[in-house]
Amino acid sequence: xxxxxxRNKYLxxxxxxxxxxxxxxxxxxxxxxxxxxxxxxxxxxxxxxxGQKHPxxxxxxxxxxxxxxxxxxxxxxxxxxxxxxxxxxxxLGDYFKEESIAMSYEFLTKELGIPAEKLSVTCFAGDDDxxxxxxxxxxxxxxxxxxxxxxxFGKDDNWWIAGEEGPCGPDTEMFYDTGKPKxxxxxxPSCDCGKYVEIWNNVFxxxxxxxxxxxxxxxxxxxxxxxxxxxxxxxxGKETPFEIELFSPVMEKLVELEKVDNIESxxxxxEHLRSSMMIINDGGRPSNVDRGYILRRLLRRMTxxxxxxxxxxxxxxxxxxxSIDALKELYPELLQxxxxxxxxxxxxxxxxxxxxxxxxxxxxxxANRTKNSGKKVLETEAVFNLYETYGFPPxxxxxxxxxxxxxxxxxxxxxxxxEHQEKSRLGSEQxxxxxxxxxxxxxxxxxxxxxxxxxxxxxxxxxxxxxKGSNITAERMRFDFSHGAKMTDEEKQKVEDLVNKYIADDxxxxxxxxxxxxxxxxxxxxxxLDKYGDVVTVYKIGDVSLELCGGPHVESTGKLGHFKxxxxxxxxxxxxxxxxxxx
Numbered sequence: 001x002x003x004x005x006x007r008n009k010y011l012x013x014x015x016x017x018x019x020x021x022x023x024x025x026x027x028x029x030x031x032x033x034x035x036x037x038x039x040x041x042x043x044x045x046x047x048x049x050x051g052q053k054h055p056x057x058x059x060x061x062x063x064x065x066x067x068x069x070x071x072x073x074x075x076x077x078x079x080x081x082x083x084x085x086x087x088x089x090x091x092l093g094d095y096f097k098e099e100s101i102a103m104s105y106e107f108l109t110k111e112l113g114i115p116a117e118k119l120s121v122t123c124f125a126g127d128d129d130x131x132x133x134x135x136x137x138x139x140x141x142x143x144x145x146x147x148x149x150x151x152x153f154g155k156d157d158n159w160w161i162a163g164e165e166g167p168c169g170p171d172t173e174m175f176y177d178t179g180k181p182k183x184x185x186x187x188x189p190s191c192d193c194g195k196y197v198e199i200w201n202n203v204f205x206x207x208x209x210x211x212x213x214x215x216x217x218x219x220x221x222x223x224x225x226x227x228x229x230x231x232x233x234x235x236x237g238k239e240t241p242f243e244i245e246l247f248s249p250v251m252e253k254l255v256e257l258e259k260v261d262n263i264e265s266x267x268x269x270x271e272h273l274r275s276s277m278m279i280i281n282d283g284g285r286p287s288n289v290d291r292g293y294i295l296r297r298l299l300r301r302m303t304x305x306x307x308x309x310x311x312x313x314x315x316x317x318x319x320x321x322x323s324i325d326a327l328k329e330l331y332p333e334l335l336q337x338x339x340x341x342x343x344x345x346x347x348x349x350x351x352x353x354x355x356x357x358x359x360x361x362x363x364x365x366x367a368n369r370t371k372n373s374g375k376k377v378l379e380t381e382a383v384f385n386l387y388e389t390y391g392f393p394p395x396x397x398x399x400x401x402x403x404x405x406x407x408x409x410x411x412x413x414x415x416x417x418x419e420h421q422e423k424s425r426l427g428s429e430q431x432x433x434x435x436x437x438x439x440x441x442x443x444x445x446x447x448x449x450x451x452x453x454x455x456x457x458x459x460x461x462x463x464x465x466x467x468k469g470s471n472i473t474a475e476r477m478r479f480d481f482s483h484g485a486k487m488t489d490e491e492k493q494k495v496e497d498l499v500n501k502y503i504a505d506d507x508x509x510x511x512x513x514x515x516x517x518x519x520x521x522x523x524x525x526x527x528x529l530d531k532y533g534d535v536v537t538v539y540k541i542g543d544v545s546l547e548l549c550g551g552p553h554v555e556s557t558g559k560l561g562h563f564k565x566x567x568x569x570x571x572x573x574x575x576x577x578x579x580x581x582x583x
Contacts, residue, residue, distance in 0.1 A: 001112070003085075003232040003246055004329045007063055009111050010087045010226070014061035017103055019089055020535075022062045026282035027083075028291060030470070030527065030550075036291045037067035037279075041088035042203075042223045047552065048092050049167060049205060049221050055513045055535040058094040063087050063228070065278060069294050072301070075271050076264040078240040082298065083275035085228040085330070093219035097172075098139045100202050100222045104174065105143035108200070112235060116144055118177045120189050120196060124159060124170030125152035129214050130207065133158075136172045151188055160203040160223075167205045167217060174200040176234050197234060200226045242267050246274070249326045253319055259310035266309065272302035273323050273345075280341050281334055283469060285572055286348045299348045300355075300391045316349060317342055352391060359390030363397065367404045376405075380412045384420070445560050445582055446477040448509060448541075448553045449499070452563070453479050453578065454525070455545040456498040460491055467527045468575050476566070476581050483576045487568045499563040506558030507542040514538060516548075524548050 011021050025044035027037050038044065041064035048054040064086045074080040091100065108114045121140050126132030132152065140150055152158075161168035175189040175196040183193035205221040207214045229241045238244055242251055250270040258266070276298045279291070286296035306313060320342050324334045334341065366382045378401055386392035394417075398408040450470050457465045461483055471478040487495075516536045519526075524538050526548035536548050541557065554560065562583040571577035 001232070001235045002329075003228055003244065006112070006231055006235070007085070007087060007228060007330070010107070011061055011063070013107050013111050014059075014089045014103070017059075019059040019061040020056035022056055022060050024062055024064050027065045027067050027278055028282050028284055028469075036069060036294060038064065039066055039068050040064070041066070041086045041225055042090075044550075045090060045223075047550065049090075049223065051219055052552075054092060055537050058092045059090070060092070061087075061089040065282075067275060067279065067294075072294075072297065076268045078242075078267075081229060081241060081271055081275075083271070083278050084230075087226040087228055089222075089224050091220075091222035093221065096206075096220050096222060097133075097135045097204055098142075100204075100224070101136060101139035101172065102143055104200060104202060104224070105140075105145075108174065112231075114176065114235075119145060120149040120151065120175045120177060121145055122151045122153055122158055122173045122175070122189055124172075125154050127154060130159075130170065133170045133172070133204075136170070136204070140172070151190070153190060157190055160201075160205075161209060165210050166208065167221070168209050168214075169204045169206045171201055171203040173198055173202075178234070197230065199231055199234065200224065240267075242270060246326055246330070247271070250274075250319060250323045253322045254309060254311065257309070257311045257315055257319070260308065262305075262309055265305035268305045269302050269309070269319070270323070272298040273319065274327065276302065276345060277320070277323065277327075277334060277341050278331070280344050281331070281337050285344060296348065299345060300352045303349050303352050304391060313349060313353070316346060320345060355390055356392070359386055359392045360400075362386060362390060363392065363400055367401065367406060370406055371404075377407045377409055380409060380416055383408055383413050384416050387417075388420075442474045442582070443472050444552045445554055446472045448557065449477055449560055449563060449580070449582060450479055451539065451541055451545040451547055451549070451553075452499045452502045452557065452560075453477075453495070453580065454481070454547070455541075456495045456502070457481055457483075459498060460494045461487070466525070468571070469527070476579055479578045479580070480571045480575050481578070482574060484574055486570070487576065492565050492568055496563060496565050502541070502544050503557045503560045503563060505542070506556050507544060508556050509553050510540040511553070512538045512540060519548055522546060 015021055025038055029035055029038050054060060066086050067083050069082060071080045072082055075082060108119060109116055123136045124133040137150060158171050160171050176199045178195055178197060180195040182195060183191060187193060187195060189196040203223040205223060206217055208217050232244045233241045236244055241247060247270045251266050254266045254269060276295060279295050284291055284295050286292055286299060324338055328335050363386060366378060370378055383394055383397050386397050387394055394413055401408050454467050464482060466482045468482055469480040513535060516534055519536050519538045524546045537550060539549050539553055540546050560582055563580060564583055565578055565580045567579040569577050
């Protein structure tokens with residue numbers, strides 16, 4: 001069964017069970033600076049999980065494009081991916097454990113045809129905070145899973161929480177038995193030997209945790225996630241995701257082009273290319289900070305491994321075409337943006353090749369310094385700097401060192417690298433945790449202020465102005481917009497004065513729900529129009545602004561305070577950026 005078939009079966013199954021199909025959010029989150037990328041299907045739905053009404057109702061289903069960056073350096077083995085697709089269904093205060101489990105079992109066994117004896121499940125074992133999940137256990141028994149394939153684990157395995165504080169609850173996880181022999185008599189779904197593969201996770205949000213402990217939520221939710229690539233791999237009987245149709249054409253193309261056989265490098269090229277294309281497609285561009293740095297890192301690691309395969313880099317456009325063709329059924333938007341994707345990737349590849357040349361010169365300096373000091377081993381920090389700053393893989397440094405009669409202490413390097421990797425992992429995890437709570441009072445004010453700024457820019461600069469992105473923290477707002485020239489001081493002052501006039505007028509902010517076609521007919525503006533479903537939320541600020549938006553917003557503009565532009569600068573070609581504060 002192909003990936004597109006599994007996705008369609010999933011969405012149609014839940015549609016037939018009363019769920020509204022909503023579109024995937026972009027992999028680059030809108031108005032959320034605390035997380036680099038969309039990492040899970042629930043992330044764009046946090047306001048609704050916390051009680052805000054969703055315009056499409058209380059039963060939702062979708063596929064969500066996701067990027068997780070903590071395991072970039074693990075890509076190349078037989079399972080890690082940075083980009084993946086998550087299928088999900090949600091109950092926002094509607095059904096709960098029994099119906100969720102019954103639907104999951106029906107989909108797996110009836111729609112996907114997985115034999116019941118291949119399934120094992122886990123439930124929460126209970127502790128001082130929450131009792132054993134007997135409801136989930138009973139629901140699985142009723143569905144047809146026998147006791148010997150129902151396991152109970154503690155919070156480390158079967159409990160989900162949004163950060164240190166927030167909505168939380170027990171979960172139940174479904175595992176596919178690959179048929180491999182047990183590694184020991186105690187082997188169970190918590191074992192990493194490969195016999196059991198997790199395929200689906202249903203989270204039952206029924207508690208809220210704060211510094212005082214746990215309390216019951218007024219609205220019980222169900223949040224589920226099923227990985228498309230993993231399920232496709234298992235149903236096709238493949239050992240790795242790189243053997244399914246989303247990757248295999250690129251893997252085959254690389255075999256055709258390579259002069260050196262290296263399956264790890266082929267996997268890295270195929271995976272990082274796909275991830276980069278999805279990020280670029282949703283507006284990402286390489287840079288030296290945040291998500292731009294991640295994209296740059298992916299593309300440079302991909303280029304290094306193309307070199308390792310000794311692929312002619314002038315034929316990279318052919319590899320990109322093969323990847324787009326392999327993905328076009330799932331993501332037809334890649335065809336529309338093919339030229340943009342190619343230009344960004346090839347430009348970054350060319351920049352990196354120049355950087356590699358600079359790295360070689362830097363290596364010569366390090367080597368000479370080492371020799372002049374009478375040492376035989378390169379300083380570990382220098383080796384790491386060659387990797388971090390110039391993209392020099394340590395094996396390349398080791399090879400060059402050998403030619404120069406020097407050595408590299410790879411064990412010491414790996415130790416330093418692991419320390420760096422752990423810091424990056426913790427940083428990424430913290431970014432995700434923070435993203436679930438970044439809707440406080442000041443962020444809400446800034447969110448509304450972006451609407452007023454967008455409107456004022458149109459008045460002062462012209463109707464060609466459209467929002468291209470925004471970034472909000474508790475300290476400031478950042479707003480990207482389409483405009484081809486640097487703003488004059490007079491234009492900036494006019495925009496600032498106009499926004500403050502809108503604030504002084506204390507205009508009511510109205511929230512409306514309607515069909516998307518009606519909203520567009522009214523003249524409502526939207527960034528990432530495809531991410532919205534058939535029913536949308538529209539915010540109207542008098543005669544000033546009319547935009548599709550998920551919120552949150554203040555009740556009236558008078559609550560915002562004084563608006564001040566701190567800086568106006570270039571963001572990218574044809575896009576300007578304003579940084580502003582509310583005083």
